[in-house]
Amino acid sequence: MKIKDILRGEGIHISFEVFPPKTEDSYDAVLEAAGEIASLQPAFMSVTYGAGGGTSRNTVRIATRIEEDFQVPSLAHLTCVSSTREEVRQVIASLRERGIENILALRGDIPEDVTFPLPHHYRYASELIEDIRREGDFCIGAACYPEGHVEAATQKEDILHLKHKVDCGVDFLTTQMFFDNSILYSFLYRIREAGITVPVLPGIMPVTNAKQMKRICALSGTVLPQRFRAILDLFGDHPAAMEQAGIAYAVDQIIDLIANGIQDIHIYSMNRPRTARAIMDGLSEVIKA
Ligand code: FAD
Numbered sequence: 001m002k003i004k005d006i007l008r009g010e011g012i013h014i015s016f017e018v019f020p021p022k023t024e025d026s027y028d029a030v031l032e033a034a035g036e037i038a039s040l041q042p043a044f045m046s047v048t049y050g051a052g053g054g055t056s057r058n059t060v061r062i063a064t065r066i067e068e069d070f071q072v073p074s075l076a077h078l079t080c081v082s083s084t085r086e087e088v089r090q091v092i093a094s095l096r097e098r099g100i101e102n103i104l105a106l107r108g109d110i111p112e113d114v115t116f117p118l119p120h121h122y123r124y125a126s127e128l129i130e131d132i133r134r135e136g137d138f139c140i141g142a143a144c145y146p147e148g149h150v151e152a153a154t155q156k157e158d159i160l161h162l163k164h165k166v167d168c169g170v171d172f173l174t175t176q177m178f179f180d181n182s183i184l185y186s187f188l189y190r191i192r193e194a195g196i197t198v199p200v201l202p203g204i205m206p207v208t209n210a211k212q213m214k215r216i217c218a219l220s221g222t223v224l225p226q227r228f229r230a231i232l233d234l235f236g237d238h239p240a241a242m243e244q245a246g247i248a249y250a251v252d253q254i255i256d257l258i259a260n261g262i263q264d265i266h267i268y269s270m271n272r273p274r275t276a277r278a279i280m281d282g283l284s285e286v287i288k289a
Pocket of ligand 1: 047048049050051077078079105106107108109110123124125126142143144149150151152157158161162164165174175176177203
């Protein structure tokens with residue numbers, strides 16, 4: 001089923017994310033985690049794509065199994081910066097053959113030590129979106145950045161590029177993680193003013209590993225509010241306490257989003273069924289109200 005049709009439905013839509021195995025050895029473990037997350041009956045599940053394109057086959061395989069074995073609609077991520085246009089075309093063809101209807105079209109991070117863009121490669125996600133549109137009847141999602149993408153000189157410029165990307169054929173957007181909901185609300189105001197009308201799924205990251213999070217935030221430029229830094233400082237070296245506090249923070253963020261009228265929320269569940277389940281438990285009555 002196409003995600004744009006799911007999002008048109010009544011009620012709250014919660015989606016989860018898994019990443020594909022990097023090696024064949026971990027394939028079964030990833031599938032098992034995906035199965036446990038699927039049993040929580042999310043609106044859909046997304047499957048990330050390896051930065052260098054190396055795990056593309058596993059993205060397609062896991063996305064297919066989520067649909068066929070667990071009967072949950074899947075969203076296959078697809079990055080284009082490290083692959084030739086022909087390689088990308090082949091991945092799109094294999095998604096089409098397997099009946100995957102939803103693609104999250106991404107550029108991917110620019111690899112180090114290359115002259116960008118490489119010959120016969122893509123430069124921006126908008127170019128990939130145009131190609132996917134030509135290749136079949138897909139529902140296409142794309143990324144957006146409430147705090148601005150790291151490469152963009154200003155947020156205004158980033159939103160202009162986002163508008164162009166959406167006009168190339170995007171059906172919905174998923175945001176980069178953020179830890180302060182007021183950043184999301186002002187971003188939504190600005191993109192609506194810029195004429196971007198497609199559904200936007202805020203991306204919520206339940207932080208259960210403090211060290212990893214500090215590194216990711218430094219790379220992506222995500223702001224850590226004081227309230228969240230206090231949690232990392234106090235519980236960062238106590239894994240069980242960090243897990244509990246990180247999940248509570250995420251649930252709190254989601255409840256605030258729902259209370260402010262947001263119906264569609266994506267959770268970066270990162271192959272952790274226990275985290276996904278704890279979040280759904282924390283929302284059990286809220287999503288019924
Ligand atoms: P684009 O939309 O192409 O934007 C990249 C930069 O180029 C921005 O600064 C933008 O302002 C600028 N730009 C765009 N168009 C133009 C133009 N016409 N002229 C000048 N500048 C322009 N990475 C992975 O490797 N695998 C994943 O599975 C993955 N999943 C993700 C999921 C989500 C929800 C998000 C938010 C990110 C994800 N990423 C993933 C990371 C993403 O690949 C990087 O953030 C990447 O650097 C940008 O990708 P994009 O599709 O947003 O790029």
